[in-house]
Amino acid sequence: MIFKLERRVDDSRWMAYLSPILAGALTLITGSILFWALDKDPLQTLYTFFIAPVSDLYGWTELGVKAAPIMLCALGLAVCYRGKVWNIGAEGQLLFGALVGGAVALQFLESDSAFALPLVLLAGALAGMAWAAIPALLKTHFNTNEILTTIMLNYIALNLLLFSVHGPLKDPGGFNFPESALFTEAVTLPLLLEDSRMHIGILFALFALVAVWVLLSKTFVGFQIKVLGLDTRAAHFAGFKERRLVWLALLLSGALAGLAGVCEVSGPIGQLVPQVSPGYGYAAIIVAFLGRLHPVGILLSSMLMALIYIGGELVQIELNLPLALTGLFQGMLLFFLLACDVLIVYRIRLNPRFSTMRKPSPEALVNGADAKLSTHSQ
C-alpha cells in the first residue's frame, strides 16, 4: 500500500465530528456522479433530494413525523449498543407496541374518556418493553445471543400483527379487508400544528432524547453501561450488576420502540393496518451508528434519514428517478461513515515502508465509533 494508517496518540475529537460530515460529502459526490450518469443535472437533483423537501414549514413538519419513530427507536438502541447489547429487534418491539396499543385503542370506539389516550400509549410502551424482555430474559438466564433472538422476534411480531388484522382485530364493517376500524378522536394523538400531521409524538421523542442524554452522561447507571460496553471484565471487577444493566438497556429500548409503534398507529395512520412500519426499526440501527450513539447525533441523523426517505419520494415525483436510489443512498452513507470513522483513531500517512496497522484504544469505542482494528500484517 502506498498509504498507511498510523495510530493516533489520542483519538481525534475533531475527526469524531468531522467523519459524518466527510461521509456526507462523499455520499453527495458519489450521488452527483450517479445522477450525472443518469443524465440528470446533479445540482438540481441534489437540491430536489435534500433541500426541496424542507423548503417550507410543512416540509419540516413532515420531516418530524417521519423522524420521530426512528429517533425513538434509535435512542433506545444507543443505550443498548453503548453497553454492547446488540438489540436488532427495535422493529419487532415497535410492531408489538403498535399491535397491543392498537388493540387497546379499539376498546375505546364508543368512549371519549380523557384517560383513553394515556392508557393506549402506556399499553404500547409496555408491550414493546415486554417484547424486549424476552431477549433480556434469554440473554441473562440462558446465555442466548440477543442478536439472533431479536431478529427472530421481529418476524414473530410481524406475523402476529398480520394475523390480528386479518383476523380478530379486523374492522367488522370493513368488507373483510385486513385492517382495523378507524380509531376515534379520543385515542388519536393531538396535533401540534394545524393543517399538518405533526403530532405530539415528536415531543415524546425529544423528551426521550433529553432523558437518554441525562441517563448516559449524568447518571451512575449510564456510566456503568458505558464501562460494560468498553470492558466486560472491568465492569465485573467494579462490581456492576451486569444482568441488571442488560435488562435495563433492553427494557428501555423496548419501551421507546413500543411507544414509537403506538404513536404511529394512533397518530398518522389512525388505525391498525398490515404495514405499520416501513422498516423503522432497522433504519434506527443505522441512525444510531450514524449518530455515534449520542443523543444529539441521533437527533441529527434521524432527521437526515427521514430526509433521505422523503427526498427519495420527491426525486421520483419531480425527476422520475427510481426509488432504488433511496436504498443506494442510505447504504452508501453508512458505508462511507463506517469507513471515515477509521480516521478517528488513525491518520493517513504516506507509507515509507510497507508496515502494519495497529489497534485503537478502547476509548475509541466509547466515542461510538466502535472502531477497532484488526491486524493487517503482510
Added chain:
Amino acid sequence: MKQEKKSLAQRFAKAAGVALALFMSAQSVTAAEPVKVGFVYVGPTGDAGWTYSHDKARKYVEEQLGDKVKTTYVESVAEGADAERVIRQLAKSGNDLIFTTSFGYMNPTLKVAKQFPKVKFEHASGYKRAKNVGTYFDRIYEGRYLTGVIAGKMTKSNVIGYVGSFPIPEVVRGIDAFTQGLRSVNPKAVVKVVWVSSWYDPAKEREAAETLILQGADIINQHTDSPGPIQAAQAKGVYAFGYHSDMSLYGKDAHLTAATHNWGPVYLDKVKSVIDGNWTSTDFWGGLATGATALAPLNSAIPEDVVKLVEERKQAIIEGKLHPFQGPVKDQTGAIKVPAGQVMSDEDMLSLNWYVEGVEGELPK
C-alpha cells in the same frame, strides 16, 4: 429543456406554499398546459404483476394523449403513514388527478382529498368515496368465470388447483367466480386452494402450484403476482391460467389464457374527463363490457367448440344476460345463498367471505 423549466416552476410553487400551488394547478388547466396526473404504486414498477399492470396503463395514457398529459408516479409506497405524505406531495406538486392504486391507500386518500378539494382522486378497490374521490376497480371475476369454463372443459382429473395470496374478499370472489364457471360446464370438477400468504414470492408460488399438481390438479389458476405457478405448470406439463397480464412468455404450452386487467382505457377515460372538465366522483366497477377486464389470447390447444362456448358466455356477460353469481348459488354446505332468478348484489360481492359449492377445504378466517 421543457421538463427542467417545468420543475423550476414547481419549485417556486412549493416555496410559495400550498395556496400558490393550487393556484398554479388551476392555471395550468386553463392555459391548456398538460393536465398532470399522479400515480401511487404499492410495489415496484418492476414487480411484473399488479403495479406493472398499472404502470403499463400509465404509459398507455401518455402514448394516447401525448403532450396533453404529464404523468408522474411514486413506487413502493408503504401503506402506512408514508402513503398520506406521498399522496399529499403529489397533490401539492400540482397534479390535477391522482390515482392511488392499492386498497391500503383508502383512508390516506380521503384525508388528503379533504385538504385539496380541487384535486381529483381515484382510488382502486376501495369502498369509500367523497366529492373529489372516486373509486374504480375491474370485474376481474368475470374473466375468472370464463377461465373456469375453459378449465371445466379441459380438465381430465376434475381437480383444479388455485394459488391464493390472502383470503380477502377480492381473492375469494375470484375463486368463487372461477368455480361457478367451472361447475357450469363440469359439475364434477372441484377446486383446491392453497394460500401462500404473500402477494409476491415466485419460489413459494411455484412450490404451491407443484403441490397442487401432485395432489391431482391438472390445471392451475392463481391470484398472486408472479409467473411462478405458470413456470411450475410448464415444467410439469399441465395447464395454467395467468393473472394480471398475458403470462404466456413464461410457459407457452401451459398458459391457456389469463384474466387480465386492462387499466389503460379506464385511465384514459378518467384523464380525458378531467381535461374536458366533466369529471365526477363515481364508483366505476367495469368488467368485460367496458374492456377493463379482458382475456389474454387463448392457447391453440383449446378446442374449437370450447373457444366458441367461451365467446358466447363472454358475449352473454357483456350483454348482461349472464352473471357469474346468478342464482341459484350454493355455498359449500349446499345452502342456497342466492336464490334462482336473482344475482348477487355488488355489495355482497364486495364482502364475499365464503366459498361456493365446488371449492374444497375451509376458508381460513
Added chain:
Amino acid sequence: MDYDLIVNILYATVRTGTPLILVALGELVCEKSGVLNLGQEGMMLMGAVIGFIAALETGNLWLGVTFAMTAGLLMSLLFGFISLNLSANQVATGLALTIFGAGLSAFVGSDYVGTPLEGIQPWHIPLLSDIPFVGRILFSHDPLVYLSFGLFVGVYLFLNRSHAGLALKAVGESPQSAKATGLPVFKIRYLAVMFGGAMAGLAGAYLSLAYTPLWAENMTAGRGWIALALVVFASWKAERVLLGAYLFGAFSIMHLVAQGLGFSVSPNLLAIMPYLATIVVLVMLSSDKARVKLYAPVSLGKPFHPAD
C-alpha cells in the same frame, strides 16, 4: 398419503431447501471464522440480478452462474473492507450491505423485469436417478442442486477433517490465541467472508436461473434472513445446516400440502413456527455455558484486537 405424493414432497423439499443450504453454508463458514455478516439478502439479490442479466446477454446459463458468484463475492469484499480492514461494527456493516444490495439490484435490473429466460433444466443422473425412491428424490434435479450436495460435502470435510478448517475455527474461537500460534487471522477471515459472498451469489443465481427463471425486485423474499436463522438453528454444524434447510423446506411444503388436503390453518401463525423453533433451539443450545463453547464461535461478531 400415497407413495407418489411422498416422493414428490421429498423431491420438493430438496429443491426448496437448496437456496437455503447454499447461502447458509456460506454464512456458516463466515461465522465460524468469527465474522457475522448480516448482508446475505443483499448479496443474494445482487447474485440473482447479475446472474440473470449475464445469462440473458451471453446466452450462457453457466456464465450467468459464474457472474452471480462473482457479484456476491464483490459485495462481500465491500463488507470485508469496511468490517475487517476498517474494523467497523459488523452488524451495522451487514445491514448496510443488505439495504445497499436491495437498492442496487433493483436499480441494475429495472430493464430486465418480466423478461423470460429458459432456465437451467433438470438433469437426471444416469443410473442413480433410476434407483427407486431415492433416485427420484435426490438425482432428478437441476445441476445446481447436485452442486449444493458437493458443496455440503466439501464444507463438511473442510470444517471437520482439514487443517485449514481447524485454523478457521481457531480464528473464530479466539483470534488472539490463533494469532499467537502464527495463524494469519486477517487473511483467514477475509477468505471466509469471500466464500460467504460467493455462496450467497450462487444461491441468488439458483433462484433467478433455475428455480423461477426470471428477475423481479426482492425476489429472494427474505431467504437470506432465514439462512441466518438456520445457521443458529444448526448450532454451527454443517450437517445440521443441511438437515435444518431440508426441515425448513419440508415444513413450508407440508403446510402447502396440508392446505391442499383441506386443512384450514392461519398462514400467519404457521409462519411463526420456524422462528419460534429457532429461538427454542437456541435457548437449549446456549443455556449450558460449557456446552455453548462447543457450538457458537466464541468471538462471533467481535472485531479482533491483536494486542488484547
